[in-house]
Amino acid sequence: MAEGIFEYEDKHLGEVLDKVDTAIAKAENDAENAEKDRGAIQKNFYNDVRINTSSYSGMMDTAISIRQQQQMLSERENSWQHATKRLETFKQMKKRPYFARIDFRESGEKKDETIYIGLGSFSDSPDHFLIYDWRAPISSVYYDGNMGKVEYTTPDGQQSVDLKLKRQFTIEEGKLISVYDTDETIGDQMLLNALGSQSDVKMKSIVSTIQREQNKIIRNTSADLLFVQGAAGSGKTAAILQRVAFLLYRYRGNLNAGQVIMFSPNQLFNDYVDQVLPELGEQNMIQMTYYQFARRRIPNIEVENLQQRFDKKLTEAERKIDQFKGSLQFFKAVSRYAEFLGKSGMRFRNIMFQGKPFASKEKIKEIYYSFNSTYNLGNRIEGTREALIRMLNQKVGSELRTKWVEDAVQSLSQEEIHELFKNDPREFKDNDEEFKFLARQIIMKELKPVRNAIMRNRFLSINAQYVQLLRSLPKWFDLKKINVTEEEWEKHVDRTIEELKEHHLTMVDTSAYLYLYDLMTGKKGERSMRYVFIDEIQDYNAFQLAYIRFNFPRAKFTLLGDLNQSIYANETSATLLSELSTMFNPEKTEVIQLAKSYRSTQQITDFTKEILVEGESIESFSRDGELPIVSVNRNHQKMLDAVIKQLHRDREDDETSAIIGRSYAECEQIAEELKNAGESVTLIRTENQRLVEGTIVVPSFLAKGLEFDSVIVWNTSADTYQEHRDEQLLYTICSRAMHRLLVVSEKDLSPLIGKIPSELYRREEN
Numbered sequence: 001m002a003e004g005i006f007e008y009e010d011k012h013l014g015e016v017l018d019k020v021d022t023a024i025a026k027a028e029n030d031a032e033n034a035e036k037d038r039g040a041i042q043k044n045f046y047n048d049v050r051i052n053t054s055s056y057s058g059m060m061d062t063a064i065s066i067r068q069q070q071q072m073l074s075e076r077e078n079s080w081q082h083a084t085k086r087l088e089t090f091k092q093m094k095k096r097p098y099f100a101r102i103d104f105r106e107s108g109e110k111k112d113e114t115i116y117i118g119l120g121s122f123s124d125s126p127d128h129f130l131i132y133d134w135r136a137p138i139s140s141v142y143y144d145g146n147m148g149k150v151e152y153t154t155p156d157g158q159q160s161v162d163l164k165l166k167r168q169f170t171i172e173e174g175k176l177i178s179v180y181d182t183d184e185t186i187g188d189q190m191l192l193n194a195l196g197s198q199s200d201v202k203m204k205s206i207v208s209t210i211q212r213e214q215n216k217i218i219r220n221t222s223a224d225l226l227f228v229q230g231a232a233g234s235g236k237t238a239a240i241l242q243r244v245a246f247l248l249y250r251y252r253g254n255l256n257a258g259q260v261i262m263f264s265p266n267q268l269f270n271d272y273v274d275q276v277l278p279e280l281g282e283q284n285m286i287q288m289t290y291y292q293f294a295r296r297r298i299p300n301i302e303v304e305n306l307q308q309r310f311d312k313k314l315t316e317a318e319r320k321i322d323q324f325k326g327s328l329q330f331f332k333a334v335s336r337y338a339e340f341l342g343k344s345g346m347r348f349r350n351i352m353f354q355g356k357p358f359a360s361k362e363k364i365k366e367i368y369y370s371f372n373s374t375y376n377l378g379n380r381i382e383g384t385r386e387a388l389i390r391m392l393n394q395k396v397g398s399e400l401r402t403k404w405v406e407d408a409v410q411s412l413s414q415e416e417i418h419e420l421f422k423n424d425p426r427e428f429k430d431n432d433e434e435f436k437f438l439a440r441q442i443i444m445k446e447l448k449p450v451r452n453a454i455m456r457n458r459f460l461s462i463n464a465q466y467v468q469l470l471r472s473l474p475k476w477f478d479l480k481k482i483n484v485t486e487e488e489w490e491k492h493v494d495r496t497i498e499e500l501k502e503h504h505l506t507m508v509d510t511s512a513y514l515y516l517y518d519l520m521t522g523k524k525g526e527r528s529m530r531y532v533f534i535d536e537i538q539d540y541n542a543f544q545l546a547y548i549r550f551n552f553p554r555a556k557f558t559l560l561g562d563l564n565q566s567i568y569a570n571e572t573s574a575t576l577l578s579e580l581s582t583m584f585n586p587e588k589t590e591v592i593q594l595a596k597s598y599r600s601t602q603q604i605t606d607f608t609k610e611i612l613v614e615g616e617s618i619e620s621f622s623r624d625g626e627l628p629i630v631s632v633n634r635n636h637q638k639m640l641d642a643v644i645k646q647l648h649r650d651r652e653d654d655e656t657s658a659i660i661g662r663s664y665a666e667c668e669q670i671a672e673e674l675k676n677a678g679e680s681v682t683l684i685r686t687e688n689q690r691l692v693e694g695t696i697v698v699p700s701f702l703a704k705g706l707e708f709d710s711v712i713v714w715n716t717s718a719d720t721y722q723e724h725r726d727e728q729l730l731y732t733i734c735s736r737a738m739h740r741l742l743v744v745s746e747k748d749l750s751p752l753i754g755k756i757p758s759e760l761y762r763r764e765e766n
């Protein structure tokens with residue numbers, strides 16, 4: 001880089017920082033004044049209020065005066081908050097005000113324009129922007145184009161510019177460290193710097209090095225369904241977090257973080273990504289796992305967790321049934337079944353009062369089916385509830401003169417009477433009136449559980465209904481379509497009933513169970529949710545997706561995944577794409593492929609992609625590193641020694657390490673053995689655990705979406721990772737590594753590693 005350019009930019013940076021300093025001083029002053037004003041109002045609050053309570057109009061004046069003082073106080077409070085927030089932003093800006101510059105000429109203009117791009121915009125007068133927000137329409141040119149004509153989208157349509165210069169800066173703590181000019185999309189040097197650094201317990205934003213394909217994902221506003229298929233480490237997660245920040249900026253004022261929800265693979269992952277949006281100056285969206293989403297609706301039932309789902313061994317028939325229960329076909333079958341329920345077949349439960357039915361199930365059924373045939377299930381349940389509440393109100397009257405009520409009134413203590421008056425004693429005309437009042441209060445209290453049962457639809461019987469749905473299925477669904485016999489189905493239903501009795505449900509049943517319940521109760525879904533993001537889509541089945549869609553009927557969807565990283569061998573993701581295409585309008589569906597893997601060094605990506613049968617489309621990013629090591633050991637102890645040796649190497653080089661075992665049981669054992677050998681490691685037991693610094697031992701099914709400097713794959717022996725069955729699982733684990741990968745096995749090496757060309761790794765025998 002020419003000397004003059006660096007000096008020029010250094011000077012420019014100095015000028016901008018001076019202006020930021022001026023803005024800081026002003027914001028400090030504003031904050032101080034707002035604080036003073038606030039203090040003064042608080043102190044003089046009652047001096048400044050005109051108090052006059054001698055007449056009605058005087059009291060009104062007093063109330064108005066208090067209100068005015070309160071309003072002034074809250075205005076000062078707002079301006080104080082505003083000033084402190086601005087101050088905070090400017091202080092951040094001082095460290096790294098911008099990261100890029102572009103020069104371009106707009107069509108029809110005679111002069112070139114220069115803009116600087118940073119995390120947020122900054123201007124020294126209303127029309128004079130010194131820094132543009134990376135999300136501003138014009139900033140897209142920086143990410144999207146090579147030199148020459150570049151198009152970009154504005155809220156008013158497409159625009160084009162002639163791009164003449166693209167310059168990148170490294171600025172640290174307000175000091176210019178380096179300047180690069182590039183005619184590539186985003187110069188490799190900056191990306192290399194970003195990728196070469198050590199991993200952290202928290203993911204970082206990628207704002208200064210967003211790649212062109214990623215930019216498409218981030219800025220897409222047209223699709224109802226945006227589907228991103230991308231190799232491991234291709235930046236899917238990084239891109240969607242940036243996308244959330246983009247959408248919050250683009251629709252500022254109309255969209256808030258509470259209207260965006262992201263389904264993530266596990267709680268560890270939530271932890272891992274929770275700093276990205278705050279770093280970009282935005283609030284985090286709602287984030288949960290599907291398990292949490294389902295679980296909060298049915299607290300009394302234990303839903304199958306990740307580990308149970310992962311460890312499950314199914315017979316061939318069970319596998320087919322499981323697959324069917326996770327399909328769109330079954331989703332439609334449940335919808336159809338619910339339609340029948342509008343005519344007959346709804347199961348009810350008695351609502352009990354003092355050991356006897358307040359409303360018998362027969363009576364409830366009679367009410368439920370008394371409505372006109374045009375009523376849908378939602379209207380029916382509402383009508384039934386209203387009729388039951390009317391019955392309840394009549395019951396209050398009819399119970400007045402019963403013996404239990406009389407006895408209860410007679411035996412009331414003074415305190416209890418006081419309480420029934422709600423500490424507000426009243427005058428009664430005579431004793432009878434007082435009795436009636438107290439009796440009503442007692443009856444209403446006693447009937448409260450009945451009222452709750454009505455309002456909470458406890459007269460429905462979801463368990464019985466779900467079982468009936470399963471039992472009756474062969475009568476209206478041809479089991480031949482799924483290659484299952486009636487006996488096999490019967491056996492399966494019996495098992496589900498047993499599980500329900502134990503308050504257990506598998507994940508596939510849970511979705512169907514909840515969906516049926518929502519249909520029965522006429523639930524409409526959350527219409528205020530505007531964007532739904534689902535990461536690691538390959539681990540969902542079509543039923544779950546359809547159910548999520550049902551829950552958020554007005555939202556736009558962004559689905560991200562890698563069909564090569566399905567960790568559940570029982571479920572196939574291949575059919576997922578075709579099922580998806582029937583769920584959304586094809587004209588509003590866009591698919592983006594990300595083929596380049598940024599996470600790992602070239603050596604690691606070249607190695608891991610060989611594990612897959614169809615891995616050739618994965619491109620490695622040219623970042624150089626050491627060859628992966630495949631260590632084949634004579635016995636268990638040797639294998640452990642190889643791990644310890646690598647841990648020492650990692651520690652010396654300041655690399656974070658993760659040891660990934662296939663099952664939880666295996667991880668528990670290694671963690672124990674490593675501790676006994678004096679190594680300090682943390683075992684990740686469940687998906688709800690927090691991420692910690694230092695070496696961790698994590699089971700394969702919890703490593704989803706995470707990354708580590710150095711990955712050690714434990715026991716890749718032939719019987720642990722089998723050909724066909726475990727290809728994707730092993731690929732997923734190995735692709736967690738950024739800079740270093742060690743695969744250790746005892747005796748026979750898994751054929752999945754054996755088939756990798758030997759020049760792609762270094763073999764060690766111990």
Ligand SMILES: Nc1ncnc2c1ncn2[C@@H]1O[C@H](COP(=O)(O)OP(=O)(O)OP(=O)(O)O)[C@@H](O)[C@H]1O
Pocket residue numbers: 191194195204206209210211214230231232233234235236237238239562565598599704705706707735
């Ligand atoms: N444009 C980029 N600039 C800098 N770093 C990037 C870029 N894109 C991706 N990365 C980095 O590459 C790594 C992998 O990205 P990310 O976790 O988003 O990939 P992914 O596609 O979600 O992977 P997986 O499917 O394996 O979970 C992260 O460390 C991320 O910060």
